[in-house]
Amino acid sequence: MQRIPWTMPDTPVWLQGRSIIQRIQEAGYRAVFVGGCIRDQLMGDAVADIDIASDAPSPIIEDLFPHTVAVGKAFGVIIVVDQGRHFEVAQFRHDGPSLDSRHPQSIRPGSEAEDVLRRDFTFNALIGDPQQGEIRDHVQGLQDLQQRRLRLVGDAKTRLGEDHLRILRAARFAARFTCTLCPDTAQALCEVACEGVSKERVWSECDKVFGQAWQGRWIDFLVQWGHWRVIGPSDVLPHEVLGIVLQWWEHPLARDPMVAEIVLWHACIHYNLITDNSFSRWYADQPVTRERKKSISRALSILPQVSEDLPEVPQRQRLVRETIAPQVAACLQVIGARSAHAFAQSLKEEQERGPIPQLLSAQELITLGIARGPQLGVALRGIEDAWLSGRISDTQQARAWVHNHYL
Structure with missing residues (x-):
């Protein structure tokens, strides 16, 4: 195990987390920071969410704090709510083999060292101890983080088999941190099928990516590893179409998550990877809000109408007055449509004119x-x-x- 000195940041979220740790310690138990908060702090990124690991059982945590949510009590996970912030407190544990590529067949209380061995990637398994003023590394995560290397903890195929969502998480971390992949991790990511992951969890991952500067690397990884079908509506995303999407996503306006999503699905439809009707059926079955479905579907309907030439007045004015029109204007610029300037100009003109007046009732x-x-x-x-x-x-x-x- 490697230890390095560490000074906890003094921002409000860290100070609140430390107060929770101190309360647990005062009750006679151990508690430490763990996971992504340590990784992001070492990388110099802003930390919004704090995770805590402890040897205190869930009932003890519930007794110690007045506001808690039992999100995973069977797995020793309790949310402590403090001043509106949520802090996940998980009991040190050892997981048995996976039952369904999601849930372990058995769990038992474990030690700090055992707890980190059940985690996904080495740089997500770092321990931050504010009392001792140190970071403890049981799995060479510090070295991997320093070298921007993505490595699954322990046996790569076993880790992925425990939860197939880790494949999507691997793509996100590798893209976000511009990581190289350890050979065994890379091999496992190509060989293990991403099956049985709920649509809700898949979309939660997608929504962490759409609009990010590194979203192109993310989708490139998924296509390379053979997992496009997990997130997309078509069986494949051909290399030629992938290249077009990557080019579009480099545009500054593709930093808008909705614009990024619209042009991705537009590419699938425009390049005949899926028909309009098939896409509509697929998207209707996705666990996104009704308003989002309505907006995305409407944008995809408008784009083919205006990509080459704009319709005549007054249909042109009606289109640019729709709620989704600003995103459509951005999409036209992203895909390099001939009509992009004219649509943007019409949008500006109608915004300046204001609402349609009721001249006669x-x-x-x-x-x-x-x-x-x-x-x-x-x-x-x-x-x-x-x-x-x-x-x-x-x-x-x-x-x-x-x-x-x-x-």
């Missing part, structure tokens, strides 16, 4: 002689179209328009 149209029913809706929309086209601008002109076109 339905009741006013009825008073003018328009019958109730479908014709009333046609007339109302016609007035809006005339205003959008710049043919009318006030109520008097709207009345004249109605007389000339609908009476």
Whole structure:
């Protein structure tokens, strides 16, 4: 085991975490920081989430703190809520063999050394001890972190077999930290199938990646390792299409997560990896919000309509007034569409014009002689179209328009 001196940062999240550790220690138990918070702090990245490991059983943690959430009590995991922040406190444990590539067949209390051996990657298994003022490394994680090397703890295939989500996590960490892969880790990532991972967990991983500067490396890894189908709607992502996506994702506007997602699915549809209808069925089955499904689907519907030439007025004005229009404008620039400038200009013009005014109400149209029913809706929309086209601008002109076109 390697030990190095360590001074805990004095930011609020770390100080809150230390107070939790001290409370556990005062009760006669051991407690330390563990995992990603230590990794990110050593890498100079901001730390938002703190994980704590302890030899205190879950019931003790629940008794010690007034606000807790038993998210994984069977596995010794309790969330301690302090001043609105959530701190995961997990009991040191030893896991038995995996039952379903997700849950161990058995668990038992373990030591600090045993606990780190069940973790996924070596640089995620570092221990930070604020009381001793040191970092303890049982698995050569410090060396791997320093050399930007991704290595699974222990036997690589065994670690991946315990939880296939680790394949997606491997792609994320390798991309984020620009890691090289240890040979046994690289081999296992290509040979172990990523099966049985819930859609919710897959999308949680995707949402940590979309919009990141390193998202291209992430998808490149997944394609190389043969796991594109886990996240994508088509059986394969050919090298040529992957290259186009990587180029698009280099664009600064692809730092917007929604834009990044839209152009990825647009590539799949545009290059005939999947039909519109098949994609719609696939996306409808994904565990994302209804609003997100609506927005992404609408953007994918608009893009083919405007990629080459914009429609005539007033349809052009109506399109750029849709809620998703700013993201569509960004997508057009990302993919290098011929119409990108014209769409952006139309969007700006309509934003400056403001909302469509109600020049005449339905009741006013009825008073003018328009019958109730479908014709009333046609007339109302016609007035809006005339205003959008710049043919009318006030109520008097709207009345004249109605007389000339609908009476």
